[in-house]
Amino acid sequence: MPDIDVKNVSFEYEYENKKYLALDNVSLRIQDGEFVCIIGQSGCGKSTLITLMEGLQKPLAGQILIGDKNVDGPGKDRCMVFQHYSLFAWLTAKRNVIFGIKQVYPKMPKKDLDRIATDYLHKVGLEGYENKYPRQLSGGQQQRVAIARSLAMNPDILLMDEPFGAVDTKTRTELQDLLLDLCRNEEKKRTVVFITHDVDEALYLADRIIFMQPKKIRRDIQTNFGKVRKRDELTSSPEYQSLRRELIGLFYERVRDEIAEEGVYI
Amino acid sequence: MIGIIFNLPNLLYVVAVAISFLKPDYEMQSPIAYIIVLTLFELAHLRSRIFRKDDGHPDDMYSIIFAIAILWDVEAKFIKSLHYTVFPPPENVFSIFTQDYDKMIQGFFHSIGLIIAGVGLGMFFGVFLGLLIGWNLRARQSLTPIINVIAAIPALVYAPYVVAVAPDFKSASIITIFLGIFFPTLMNMIGNVAAVDKRLIDSAKSLNLSSFDMIFKVLLPDCAIPVITSLRIRISAAFMILTMAETIGSNTGLGYYVRKWSSFADYERVFAGIILIAVVVTAINSLIKIFEGHTMKWTTA
Ligand SMILES: Nc1ncnc2c1ncn2[C@@H]1O[C@H](COP(=O)(O)OP(=O)(O)OP(=O)(O)O)[C@@H](O)[C@H]1O
Ligand SMILES: [Mg+2]
Secondary structure, three states, X not given: OOOEEEEEEEEEEEEOOEEEEEEEEEXXXXXXXXXXXXXXXXXXXXXXXXXXXXXOOOOOEEEEEEOOEEOOOOOOOEEEEOOOOOXXXXXXXXXXXXXXXXXXXXXOOHHHHHHHHHHHHHHOOOOOOOOOOHHHOOHHHHHHXXXXXXXXXXXXXXXXXXOOOOOOHHHHHHHHHHHHHHHHHOOOOOEEEEEOOOHHHHHHHOOEEEEEEOEEEEEEEEOOOOOOOOHHHHHHXXXXXXXXXXXXXXXXXXXXXXXXXXXXXX | OHHHHOOHHHHHHHHHHHHHHOOOOOOOOOOHHHHHHHHHHHHHHHHHXXXXXXXXXXXXXXXXXXXXXXXXXXXXXXXXXXXXXXXXXXXXXXXXXXXXXXXXXXXXHHHHHHHHHHHHHHHHHHHHHHHHHHHOHHHHHHHHHHHHHHHHOOHHXXXXXHHHHOOOHHHHHHHHHHHHHHHHHHHHHHHHHHOOOHHHHHHHHOOOOOHHHHHHHHHXXXXXXXXXXXXXXXXXXXXXXHHHHHHHHOOOOHHHHHHHHHHOOOHHHHHHHHHHHHHHHHHHHHHHHHHHHHHOHHHHO
């Protein structure tokens, strides 16, 4: 399976004839099968970077390669879970999942579609919600349907933009473990790019953490915690603690820099 | 129990029926048809009282209906600020239905066929082309200004021309209704597609939809609500266009009926025709509402 290669990518938003440079010459190579978390303060360009990888927007300069193919649009090898809810309001939870699966396996018989969709909805804890419309679901539940849909589509590369942002702590823990399970323990290894604000989430999930500052990548950290993780053991280990301090330090450093730039005194 | 019998709408109903028996100083038709209509309203009122499922204030509504009937009757029979031939009493108007029902039924089927054909074709092509044009940025930007101008021309303006040029009245009416429905629908549809939430489009794109699926499985359902809502306005508009067309070049139809009798100054029939059209349009609207409820479960759920 191929790597994702982001090469000297810049991106600009244009609105009301003004331009805003959101990414400035970003380079990043993500290995096949790697679980990469991108963290960084709000507005630093995380979503922008991941939509470029998905192919929903084109870089202003530079290029993104998957294997040796240039990304110029969404592809069957990738699947994205958006920061916002992205279900079809006119389809029930199950039909939303089925709709996704059908795009990848157009010839799959109805019975299998039904079984797989139900299966994944159960995995994300939505038993009994299969026939509800998105309107009837809470934000976190809708997000879980979207997660079930992308997992059921069984892509090589999963792009996830703050997927667990609107989910309570308990469900979040469960979903994290489910995701790790599906990405590590199944025969098929997946590459995951996962955006989060939460340092602990990043440390628990990632093989590698990319810390972004506005427009740029600030740090690229390999976690080396190994593939199989026990949450309690991990969080109490000294390596975890020191990495955690470092990341939180990076967050605060940014805040201090900004305050200094704007000439505010505390 | 007592509340079901002693209330304002019931009182007004009794008064209205009583007044319908009073004779004015001119020859009047039998009040039977009028009383039947009043009684139908009364039954509807009793039903709302007993089952109490109507929301809103059905009592107020029925009181107002009966009050209007009483005022109409009293004005036409006794106050007579307008001559009774110009402003006929409800007894005479409703008795027309018992005399002219065959012509009315014939007119109804004639008109409704043309309306269904014209509105159906207009909506179909308007929605279909609207989706395609709306989805293609270049087509949208270059065609929108032109379509807006054409859609702004009221169909009534070119109806006489189409009637004069078309081979027969049937095709003339269908063409006029079609044009009058097609362009506004097309214009709205392009706008609807342009206004579809970008986030929805992004998430659909990320599922790798084919253009066909994108247009018919995402854009179409997402725009379905405004389309179905607009159907009601379109049908009223179609009736307007048809009435206009019928007055120029037809010898049957609901609009023709009203027009013909107003040129003969038979205002009883004019009133009856207007009431009939109102009933037909309302009935169609209720059908659309039922249809809406069935297909749009997900919006209200
Ligand atoms: N459509 C847009 N038009 C103009 N500017 C935009 C647009 N989308 C994002 N931006 C700007 O680009 C920058 C990066 O946005 P982006 O959405 O990538 O941030 P983010 O890191 O995902 O933030 P968050 O953690 O809050 O989701 C922000 O400063 C934002 O204001
Ligand atoms: Mg974001």
